[in-house]
């Protein structure tokens with residue numbers, strides 16, 4: 244009995260401390276929905292529908308509002324002006340991350356690039372990572388060659404379905420794993436390789452354990468891990484697998500490392516260590532490689548999946564895109580990155596998918612690194628900030644008919660891409676100090692994937708399946724917005 248009294252008392256003390264946080268007074272000028280004592284707005288936001296709930300709160304409370312999660316204050320920025328001020332004008336002041344939760348610490352995510360707070364070490368690691376990723380950018384033969392080879396394998400799998408309905412997501416996912424592991428660790432896997440399945444399982448474990456709305460109870464009451472908490476079990480499994488699998492790759496690389504022949508990201512980080520940078524311990528390399536692996540799969544999978552759904556719903560757009568691919572690439576060679584400039588319609592579609600779906604709806608939560616302000620409101624140091632890209636990308640003051648898929652909005656009267664200033668009204672990769680570490684690489688892979696699909700197939704709806712919704716308000720939020728399962732038919736051209 245006494246153990247429950249202790250737990251109860253600790254929980255009350257914990258909640259009281261949060262309730263009387265002095266940050267609340269400074270943030271009191273910012274509007275926001277009234278919550279209930281101690282829990283605040285925690286029960287008013289449905290974690291898997293955060294993107295929808297925040298949209299309706301924006302209607303009532305405007306461009307900047309605040310939420311209270313059991314005493315934790317979160318400021319939500321919804322307009323272009325507020326987001327630009329935070330991400331671009333005051334980039335450094337908004338570059339922090341929330342690192343002190345039990346789950347981030349247990350997964351060592353506070354050592355990663357994604358969840359690491361902003362400090363000198365972060366700046367150094369991100370610089371290294373971005374220059375290593377540059378090896379994979381547009382001008383790299385390797386990325387185009389490897390991506391095309393893997394995507395061609397995926398297209399061959401689509402052919403094997405022989406015009407019958409199938410769920411394309413598994414094949415897309417495995418293709419993306421192979422492209423990224425090739426570039427991180429010079430590895431690729433056959434479909435039946437048990438290590439591939441282990442990677443898929445442990446990545447799923449992390450996404451389920453770190454997704455919106457899952458496991459917050461573990462952050463508030465870490466002792467729940469001793470009582471069979473399911474989120475904790477998933478994290479335990481994923482941490483063990485990550486350390487075993489990526490740790491094995493690092494060991495292999497150390498045996499064959501040659502500083503004059505950098506094969507992949509692991510080699511690049513080993514060389515940085517050999518050059519005297521102690522930051523890159525074996526364990527840090529494991530965490531960073533895992534970061535890029537995690538970031539590099541789901542994000543891109545959702546874009547390719549959404550494209551397939553949208554092509555089913557907009558056959559006229561698919562026909563136009565196929566004409567463009569036929570006239571620029573033809574049927575006898577693989578698409579290359581040099582084709583991109585001559586394909587404004589495909590580029591406009593990619594831009595529109597990233598806007599319309601906004602599959603990373605509130606970016607990765609930021610935190611202020613100092614006392615600052617936004618939109619005229621004072622914001623104290625260490626306040627959590629949500630960058631509501633979903634609201635920005637569907638703002639009807641900026642985008643005509645924001646809930647319609649209209650790639651033509653990114654084309655001018657001569658069917659050329661609109662200016663970069665126009666395109667910069669969206670922030671699908673974020674901006675400033677915490678901008679995506681691999682934007683060019685991500686864009687290259689998406690371009691090649693979509694161009695290959697268009698070249699080889701016409702995507703249609705299976706007659707006997709219910710058409711799935713491609714409206715992102717119907718998607719649910721995990722680590723990213725997810726369209727859920729759907730089937731397609733791929734008709735060879």
Ligand code: HEM
Nearest residue numbers: 356357538539542603606607671672673677679680681685
């Ligand atoms: C279409 C694909 C992708 C989209 C739309 C995307 C978008 C984003 C967004 C919105 C953020 C958060 C920015 C913020 O917090 O303000 C981010 C961060 C990040 N992304 Fe991407 N991303 C994509 C693909 C990738 C890929 C392929 C990789 C790696 C191979 C990657 C690596 C990262 C990393 C490491 C961060 C953390 C950066 C930091 O915290 O400083 N992303 N990405």
